[in-house]
Amino acid sequence: MGLRLSYDDRSAAVLVFPVLAVLLVVAAYPILYSFWVSLHDIVLTRPLRRPFVWFENYERMLGDARFHTAVLRTTVYTVVTVSVVSVLAVGVALLLNETFPGHKLLNALLLLPWATPSIVNGLMWKWIYDPTYGLMNAVLVKLGLIESYRAWLGDPDLTLLLISNAAIWKQMPLAALLLLVTMKAIPDDLYRAAKVDGATVFQRFVHVTLPALRPGLMLVLVYETMISIRHFDLFLIMTQGGPGDASYTLSWLIYVETFRSLRFGTGAALSYLLAMLTFLLSWLFIRFLGEKTA
Amino acid sequence: MAAITLQGVTKRYGNVTAVQALDLAIREGEFMVLLGPSGCGKTTTLNMIAGLEEISDGTLLFDAKDVTRLPPHKREVAMVFQSYALYPNKTVAENIAFPLRLRGVPKAEIDRAVASVAEQLELTPLLQRRPNQLSGGQRQRVALGRAIVRQPSVFLMDEPLSNLDATLRLSMRSLIKRLHHQLKATFVYVTHDQAEALTLADRIAVMQGGIVQQLDTPEGIYERPANTFVASFLGSPQINLLRAGLPRPAWVAEGRDVIVGLRPEDVARPTEGLTALSGRVELVSPLGSETQLELALPGASITLRVPKDWRVTEGETLAFGIDPARLHVFDAATERRIAP
Amino acid sequence: MARRLLLALFSALFVLYVAGPVLWLLSSSLQMESEITAVPPNWLPPHPGLHNFTAIFTAGDSAEYANRGIAGFLPSGAANLLPALYNSLKVGLWVAGLNLLFSLTAAYAIAVIDFKGRRATLYTVLATRVIPDIALVVPLFLVIRNLGLINSIGALVVTYLAVTVPFTIFILISYFEGIPRDLYRASRIDGCGHWGALRHVYLPLSLPALVAALMFAFLTSWNEFLFALVLTQNAAAQTLPIIIAGFVMDFTTSFSFVNAAGVIAILPPVLLAIIFQRYIVSGLTAGAVKG
Numbered sequence: 001m002g003l004r005l006s007y008d009d010r011s012a013a014v015l016v017f018p019v020l021a022v023l024l025v026v027a028a029y030p031i032l033y034s035f036w037v038s039l040h041d042i043v044l045t046r047p048l049r050r051p052f053v054w055f056e057n058y059e060r061m062l063g064d065a066r067f068h069t070a071v072l073r074t075t076v077y078t079v080v081t082v083s084v085v086s087v088l089a090v091g092v093a094l095l096l097n098e099t100f101p102g103h104k105l106l107n108a109l110l111l112l113p114w115a116t117p118s119i120v121n122g123l124m125w126k127w128i129y130d131p132t133y134g135l136m137n138a139v140l141v142k143l144g145l146i147e148s149y150r151a152w153l154g155d156p157d158l159t160l161l162l163i164s165n166a167a168i169w170k171q172m173p174l175a176a177l178l179l180l181v182t183m184k185a186i187p188d189d190l191y192r193a194a195k196v197d198g199a200t201v202f203q204r205f206v207h208v209t210l211p212a213l214r215p216g217l218m219l220v221l222v223y224e225t226m227i228s229i230r231h232f233d234l235f236l237i238m239t240q241g242g243p244g245d246a247s248y249t250l251s252w253l254i255y256v257e258t259f260r261s262l263r264f265g266t267g268a269a270l271s272y273l274l275a276m277l278t279f280l281l282s283w284l285f286i287r288f289l290g291e292k293t294a
Numbered sequence: 295m296a297a298i299t300l301q302g303v304t305k306r307y308g309n310v311t312a313v314q315a316l317d318l319a320i321r322e323g324e325f326m327v328l329l330g331p332s333g334c335g336k337t338t339t340l341n342m343i344a345g346l347e348e349i350s351d352g353t354l355l356f357d358a359k360d361v362t363r364l365p366p367h368k369r370e371v372a373m374v375f376q377s378y379a380l381y382p383n384k385t386v387a388e389n390i391a392f393p394l395r396l397r398g399v400p401k402a403e404i405d406r407a408v409a410s411v412a413e414q415l416e417l418t419p420l421l422q423r424r425p426n427q428l429s430g431g432q433r434q435r436v437a438l439g440r441a442i443v444r445q446p447s448v449f450l451m452d453e454p455l456s457n458l459d460a461t462l463r464l465s466m467r468s469l470i471k472r473l474h475h476q477l478k479a480t481f482v483y484v485t486h487d488q489a490e491a492l493t494l495a496d497r498i499a500v501m502q503g504g505i506v507q508q509l510d511t512p513e514g515i516y517e518r519p520a521n522t523f524v525a526s527f528l529g530s531p532q533i534n535l536l537r538a539g540l541p542r543p544a545w546v547a548e549g550r551d552v553i554v555g556l557r558p559e560d561v562a563r564p565t566e567g568l569t570a571l572s573g574r575v576e577l578v579s580p581l582g583s584e585t586q587l588e589l590a591l592p593g594a595s596i597t598l599r600v601p602k603d604w605r606v607t608e609g610e611t612l613a614f615g616i617d618p619a620r621l622h623v624f625d626a627a628t629e630r631r632i633a634p
Numbered sequence: 635m636a637r638r639l640l641l642a643l644f645s646a647l648f649v650l651y652v653a654g655p656v657l658w659l660l661s662s663s664l665q666m667e668s669e670i671t672a673v674p675p676n677w678l679p680p681h682p683g684l685h686n687f688t689a690i691f692t693a694g695d696s697a698e699y700a701n702r703g704i705a706g707f708l709p710s711g712a713a714n715l716l717p718a719l720y721n722s723l724k725v726g727l728w729v730a731g732l733n734l735l736f737s738l739t740a741a742y743a744i745a746v747i748d749f750k751g752r753r754a755t756l757y758t759v760l761a762t763r764v765i766p767d768i769a770l771v772v773p774l775f776l777v778i779r780n781l782g783l784i785n786s787i788g789a790l791v792v793t794y795l796a797v798t799v800p801f802t803i804f805i806l807i808s809y810f811e812g813i814p815r816d817l818y819r820a821s822r823i824d825g826c827g828h829w830g831a832l833r834h835v836y837l838p839l840s841l842p843a844l845v846a847a848l849m850f851a852f853l854t855s856w857n858e859f860l861f862a863l864v865l866t867q868n869a870a871a872q873t874l875p876i877i878i879a880g881f882v883m884d885f886t887t888s889f890s891f892v893n894a895a896g897v898i899a900i901l902p903p904v905l906l907a908i909i910f911q912r913y914i915v916s917g918l919t920a921g922a923v924k925g
Contacts, residue, residue: 005750007827008747008748008749008828009749009750009751011743011747011749011827011828011829012743012747012749012751012752012828013749014739015739015740015742015743015747015828016739016740016743016744016755018735018736018739018740019736019737019739019740019759019799019803020740020755020758022736022792022795022796022799023758023759023762023796023799023800025777025792025796026774026777026792026793026795026796027762027765027770027796028758028762029777030770030773030774030776030777031765031769031770031773033773033776033777034769034770034772034773034776037772037773037776091644092648095641095644095645095648098641100638100641100645102645103645106645106648106649107911107915108908108911109648109649109652109653110652111904111907111908111911111914111915112652112653112656112904112907112908113652114907115853115857115900115903115904115906115907115908116656116857116900116903116904117856117857117859117874117875117899117900117903118857118859118875119857119859119875119878119879119882119899120659120875120878120896120899120900122879122882123878123881123882123892123893123896124655124656124658124659124896125655126882127658127659127662127889127892127893128655128658130889132671132673133670133671133672133673133675133889134675135658135675138673138674138675141674142674169651169652169655173652174918177915177918177919178919181919226764226766229766230766230767230768230769232767232768232859232860233859233860236859236863236879237879237882237883240883250768251768254768254771254772255768255771258771258772258775259864264772264776267772268772268773271768271769271770271771271772271773272769274766274768274769275765275766275769278764278766278769279764282764
């Protein structure tokens with residue numbers, strides 16, 4: 001009894017082994033190892049001395065001014081990106097939920113930003129924002145909204161928003177798709193009943209569409225928050241944390257600390273802090289938003 | 295050929311017991327029907343015989359061989375499903391040939407076997423079609439073909455006719471009966487339809503709540519139901535079960551609390567030797583050859599089925615007779631049958 | 635009438651927003667350096683041509699490099715672009731293939747078999763899916779470095795496999811659960827073991843989900859940047875996004891070349907996404923909702 005494995009158990013073991021092996025080696029082990037590293041003072045330029053320092057790395061980082069800046073920048077970036085993506089995605093989903101000539105073409109186009117590599121996304125928007133030859137200056141001057149060309153990414157007040165804009169462009173499609181699926185699942189009878197009850201288009205949106213959209217919206221919020229909070233690519237390619245510290249986010253801080261200063265101990269500690277923040281946030285989302293949907 | 299023996303077979307899902315310590319000896323070449331309402335454990339029992347569900351406790355034997363832990367593909371049983379379960383990407387011929395192909399039977403032999411099965415089930419013109427181009431009846435014949443092509447010794451059927459319309463069901467029923475005579479295999483057939491059970495079975499196991507309530511021949515089940523559940527599950531319209539209002543047979547001890555059952559068809563014109571009763575006719579429902587009546591007796595209401603030439607009208611008082619020997623008596627507390 | 639007008643208006647805005655930036659990139663890539671640096675800019679290429687692409691693709695050829703005869707500076711890194719394209723392709727195909735194999739077997743086991751440890755397996759997959767990439771970068775770099783696998787295609791393939799497999803498993807599980815269970819039962823009765831049921835029932839009936847999984851795995855590894863940046867060092871293993879990022883951050887590179895390089899990187903994923911749109915959309919939403 002007990003230890004004897006059935007045919008099902010033996011087959012399943014063989015079938016899931018490759019995946020579990022990859023995940024254990026490339027994800028689980030590094031994560032655990034990383035915790036060990038985060039408790040040491042490891043600097044790659046000083047390979048022989050790597051003392052065990054308990055939670056000193058964490059303490060140092062939590063008290064570091066750069067960390068505080070990074071948390072602030074990450075928060076602003078995430079809040080802006082997630083809220084704009086959500087609103088935009090609801091609008092796009094509403095549009096794509098309609099049937100009209102050409103809506104298939106729009107559906108296909110929606111995948112364009114999603115499929116664009118983030119590096120190309122970064123270079124594309126950087127080129128659009130270009131102070132001398134960029135599209136943005138040309139268009140805004142033509143529309144009479146600005147009088148002279150500006151160095152957009154050089155403006156500390158705008159940098160974060162402009163990077164966010166590029167991220168929104170790429171992230172909106174997936175959010176819209178998720179909402180569209182939820183929207184398509186709303187029974188037609190609900191709209192018919194609301195119409196019979198005399199609800200206007202706007203009232204139907206508020207009383208039928210929005211409540212039904214809640215689970216989808218919740219999924220989008222969690223998803224987009226997770227993506228935004230850890231985003232890195234655009235910061236490297238567009239601003240490298242600058243100008244000054246205007247786009248100095250957590251992921252950028254981790255990168256600089258680890259691969260420029262080669263302080264792997266603090267880098268690992270920061271990674272852990274970010275991971276914990278991510279888990280905490282998703283837990284909060286599910287706890288406080290998920291309850292109301294159930 | 296194989297006899298199937300279940301000894302204390304139990305199936306638990308977490309805290310729920312779907313089948314409870316089931317003992318059942320299915321004889322070689324027998325047509326056994328597991329009959330019961332949905333959720334009674336009959337399909338779970340069939341799946342355990344097939345190997346599709348693990349047996350939580352107990353032993354399953356094919357002849358003398360213990361197959362309790364044998365995975366389904368090693369058990370050499372054939373099975374037909376309610377949903378037909380034809381492979382949608384394979385043609386009819388490929389569907390029928392599939393079990394043989396898996397066993398490495400030479401191609402020429404497969405072709406011969408498929409052709410002969412197709413002939414037998416009148417599927418020859420359909421062999422190159424795909425399942426979605428077939429009607430329900432045709433699909434179920436293909437499923438039967440896929441099962442019999444292996445010439446199995448154990449044949450399992452899970453409500454195979456439930457998705458078919460009424461006429462088709464009748465013709466498929468006789469087809470299955472013929473197959474049983476030809477193949478001489480052991481059949482285990484699950485259904486909730488009493489008519490199927492009564493026409494097909496050598497023996498019926500009536501199940502409820504994961505327990506076999508009665509195991510007997512169709513005649514025995516119908517004529518001598520072991521308890522009120524079996525009595526009311528078989529027979530249409532349902533048996534009349536009353537604590538009072540029907541005459542108690544003379545052999546029932548005075549003062550004993552009993553339920554008396556009367557099958558709706560067990561009535562006759564009042565003649566000598568029968569107990570005479572009368573009641574007011576509340577509702578008359580003609581069924582063609584017969585007429586169904588709802589009758590108010592003093593202190594009770596019963597359903598009767600009478601020949602149509604009785605020409606009963608609503609509102610009249612009908613006098614009729616019943617044979618006390620045809621009454622069923624059950625203990626009121628245990629709901630079990632009591633006999634003289 | 636008002637509805638149609640509104641729809642037309644919003645459709646136009648949508649197309650402008652979604653396609654505009656890419657069209658501008660495309661337009662820029664087809665212009666000469668002198669045309670691209672005109673103020674105000676040329677909306678459409680005055681003399682559209684593939685000269686930037688030709689220059690990039692022949693950058694490895696030194697003779698051509700010397701007298702390429704167009705204004706604008708092509709960085710020496712340009713010679714790495716073709717090898718990087720090849721690397722990206724190689725990594726993408728390996729990841730897509732292995733991912734399909736691994737997630738197919740795992741998804742089958744999780745969706746179909748009731749085995750001891752099924753829950754634990756499911757949670758492991760789920761947990762690795764919510765670990766942020768950036769948190770994995772540092773330890774993964776150390777592990778791969780200790781294994782001496784830095785700057786190898788294999789390291790990238792294994793990493794991307796771990797990144798993509800959880801999601802594709804969920805795509806496949808959600809598809810498998812839609813396949814009638816009786817088909818599985820019938821195949822087991824007919825004589826299939828688990829491999830047989832996988833091959834004869836689940837594989838042929840889940841082609842759309844398999845396409846979605848393949849596409850997702852390929853596109854993710856084609857587009858990935860952070861791990862590639864950390865785990866590779868030179869042309870032997872660097873992928874396209876790394877070379878392009880190098881272009882962008884090198885201030886001496888001419889804009890026309892940067893844009894052309896961008897177009898080269900954007901073309902395969904966008905074409906694949908639009909060709910396989912139906913499968914990708916259903917797969918993406920199924921995988922996301924499931925997880």
